[in-house]
Amino acid sequence: MQLTDEQAAIQDLVHEFALEEIQPVASEADATEQFPEAIWDALGELDLLGMTVPEEYGGFDTDPVTYSIVNEELAYGTLAVATAVSVHCLATSCIASFGSEEQKERWLPEMAGGRPVGAFALSETGAGSNPAEMATTAEREGDRYVINGDKQWITNGERSDVVVLFAKTGPEEITQFVIPKETPGLSVGPPETKLGLRASDTTPLSFDDVEIPVENRLTPEGEGLRAALSILTGGRIAIASQSVGLAQSALDAAKSYVSEREQFGGPIADIQSVRHTIARMHAKTEAGRRLTRHAARTRRDPSADTPTAASTAKYVASENAMDVTNDALQLHGGYGYTTEFDVERLYRDARITTIYEGTSQIQQTVIARGVLDEG
Structure with a gap:
């Protein structure tokens, strides 16, 4: 560490x-x-x-x-x-x-430098956990591709100026493209109304006969899914890292609150059950951190099983972030349920970490595959 x-x-x-x-x-x-x-x-x-x-x-x-x-x-x-x-x-x-x-x-x-802002368009309404089922197509016509389809849950969807897009160039072929946002036929749908992560720009993107030159193709035809999965391994480590940061923020807020809040003649930090809760929150945050740092270090170790390490970190850190933010809210009592304190926002935000970049169930599938040495 x-x-x-x-x-x-x-x-x-x-x-x-x-x-x-x-x-x-x-x-x-x-x-x-x-x-x-x-x-x-x-x-x-x-x-x-x-x-x-x-x-x-x-x-x-x-x-x-x-x-x-x-x-x-x-x-x-x-x-x-x-x-x-x-x-x-x-x-x-x-x-x-x-x-x-x-x-x-x-x-x-x-x-x-941050401008243009980038977006990553892989998920679809019917192809979230299984991107191979995507319906968006890119048909080659001479020196151009014509793209049709819809992408869902796109972070930076409205803010972005350039989109990295994954589309089918054949029945079993997924290919990766880079597309300027102002390209005719590319439109942004209304923003999603979400439980948490409310300041994050999340929208659908639609492609209606969007024409781009062949030069905008990032991968050879059919190699886009493999490329996406390799990039998403690093993305899962990033989400694990964010889960740790979210949990640490909730833990620090809880530590401050229980040290200042007085009941029964003293700070509630003196109550054994409160102390045990703080200890549990610390242990879960630290466990997520250590798994995440280990996964990050495997990224430059060719002998390591990075996908398994990344999914393990993402699974544990995100589930632990849910537990830690829940405990933080509980320790705040009624105040925790109000917007006067940050813990209610942290609690709402934590929920998405178990879903995006692959749900906890998908992470378990990847982990099992690695543990059972199934390739």
Whole structure:
């Protein structure tokens, strides 16, 4: 768990930013369902929107552990910001990993600064946990592709300027494309009204005879699903990291509250059952953190089973975040059920961590496959 001096310095920087800049605006952003764009621009100035962009294209090109740490600390501020950043970084990862030199030079330098904002369009109404069932098609006509279909639950759907899209180029072939948002025929649907993560921009995207040149294809035909799964392994570590940050935020809020709240002649932190709850919250947060850091370290170990490690971390950290935020709300009593305290927002936000980037059930499937050595 030991961090390098550079990693520790970045952690301190982002934690301070989360405390001083993100947390003060988090509740209002949630209540108004408006993403805090000033925070985004500030993150760009800190080079935190180019974490998966190589240095030669103006990025930060972080190591996997540093990327995990940044996601954890951003989620400590608010999950809505951390989610937007991680999805933007998924898009830049796809371009950096699979794009041509021309595509990298066109998109990455500006995306490293945060504008244009990236979106990642994989899920559909009938193809969430099983992307192979997607219905969106990309038919080649000469030197162009014509795209038709609908994508669902797209983070940065309204805010984005460039979309990394996955579509079928044949009955069993999924291919990856990069599409400018202003392309005719690409439209944004109404924003989703969500239980939590309310400041995050989540919309459907529709493609109605969207024409793009062949040069906008990121992967050879039929290799898009494999590319998506490799990118999503890193994405699952990011969500695990965010789950840890969310849990830590709830734990810190609970520690502060029980130390100040007095009942029966003293702070409720003196009550044994409260102390046991705090101990349980700490253990679950730390367990998620250790699994997540381990998974991040496997990313650069060719002998490691990174998919299993990533799914284990994501499964445990997200489920633990649900438990920890629930305990934090309970310790706040009636106050925890009101918007006067942040724990009700943390509780609502935690629920999505067990769903996106693969549900807990999907993570269990991946873990079992790895444990049983089924490839």
